[in-house]
Amino acid sequence: MKEKSYISNNIYNVYRALILGAFCLGFLCTAGAQESGLTDTVFIIKEVHDTLWLPPHADLQDVHTGPASTSRYDRRVHRYRRHWAALIPTHTKMQFAGNMGLLSFGFGWDYGKRNQWETDLSLGFVPKYNSDKAKATFTLKQNYIPWSLQIKQSRFSAEPLTCGIYFNTVFGNEFWVSEPERYPKGYYGFSSKVRIHAFLGQRLTYDIDPKRRFTAKNLTLFYEISTCDLYIISAFTNRYLRPRDYLSLSFGVKLQLL
Numbered sequence: 001m002k003e004k005s006y007i008s009n010n011i012y013n014v015y016r017a018l019i020l021g022a023f024c025l026g027f028l029c030t031a032g033a034q035e036s037g038l039t040d041t042v043f044i045i046k047e048v049h050d051t052l053w054l055p056p057h058a059d060l061q062d063v064h065t066g067p068a069s070t071s072r073y074d075r076r077v078h079r080y081r082r083h084w085a086a087l088i089p090t091h092t093k094m095q096f097a098g099n100m101g102l103l104s105f106g107f108g109w110d111y112g113k114r115n116q117w118e119t120d121l122s123l124g125f126v127p128k129y130n131s132d133k134a135k136a137t138f139t140l141k142q143n144y145i146p147w148s149l150q151i152k153q154s155r156f157s158a159e160p161l162t163c164g165i166y167f168n169t170v171f172g173n174e175f176w177v178s179e180p181e182r183y184p185k186g187y188y189g190f191s192s193k194v195r196i197h198a199f200l201g202q203r204l205t206y207d208i209d210p211k212r213r214f215t216a217k218n219l220t221l222f223y224e225i226s227t228c229d230l231y232i233i234s235a236f237t238n239r240y241l242r243p244r245d246y247l248s249l250s251f252g253v254k255l256q257l258l
Contacts, residue, residue: 045106088258089257091107092257093255093257095250096251096252097251099168104125106123108252110163119143120139120142124168125135127171138168139167139169140166141167142153142166157204164198168197170193195230197225197227197229199227200224201222201223201224203222204222215255216257219255221251222254223251226247226248226250
């Protein structure tokens with residue numbers, strides 16, 4: 001019994017010594033790291049692949065730059081993340097009329113050197129009116145904004161010209177891409193399901209104060225005057241038609257998210 005008690009005491013003493021040693025070693029390493037400045041903050045600069053070493057409590061004069069040792073795998077991961085990040089929509093839109101439905105809602109992307117290009121995807125709603133049921137529409141829209149002019153020193157800017165095209169389709173069995181067999185060949189000569197539109201318009205943008213931003217960084221109001229392929233053909237073949245018969249006026253709002 002005495003021998004077992006002696007062995008137990010030795011094991012306990014060794015265990016206690018190990019714990020105390022580990023605590024002291026951790027304390028010394030932490031203190032040494034703080035004194036030598038090893039707790040630096042590392043910033044990886046996008047595209048350039050440089051590293052900024054910023055010691056604790058350092059001024060900008062203490063920042064040193066140098067090439068980062070990135071592997072082929074690291075560069076591939078950065079490209080992979082950058083390509084997927086490009087799929088995140090940069091804005092949302094709501095539009096009234098424009099042969100896209102009574103109301104249409106969607107999202108899109110800005111790109112180009114000056115974000116002068118936009119691509120939008122929208123879903124629209126058409127009430128049933130005199131038909132049997134309401135209908136849904138889908139629109140693919142391409143916008144071009146050549147100029148953006150700031151209004152004096154205010155947060156407002158104007159886009160005096162916007163233009164583009166969009167493709168619109170209506171969901172429903174009563175609409176078709178090619179003529180059904182019940183019609184003589186070439187009787188209509190056009191699709192009742194897909195329309196190609198062209199438009200011109202203008203915009204007014206308000207840049208939201210950064211301190212007051214919640215979901216969007218700026219808000220844009222716009223209007224557009226549009227027509228479609230079928231209306232253009234009708235205007236040239238029927239001289240009695242007036243502009244109001246083949247031109248459509250629409251209004252919308254855009255929220256810039258990114």
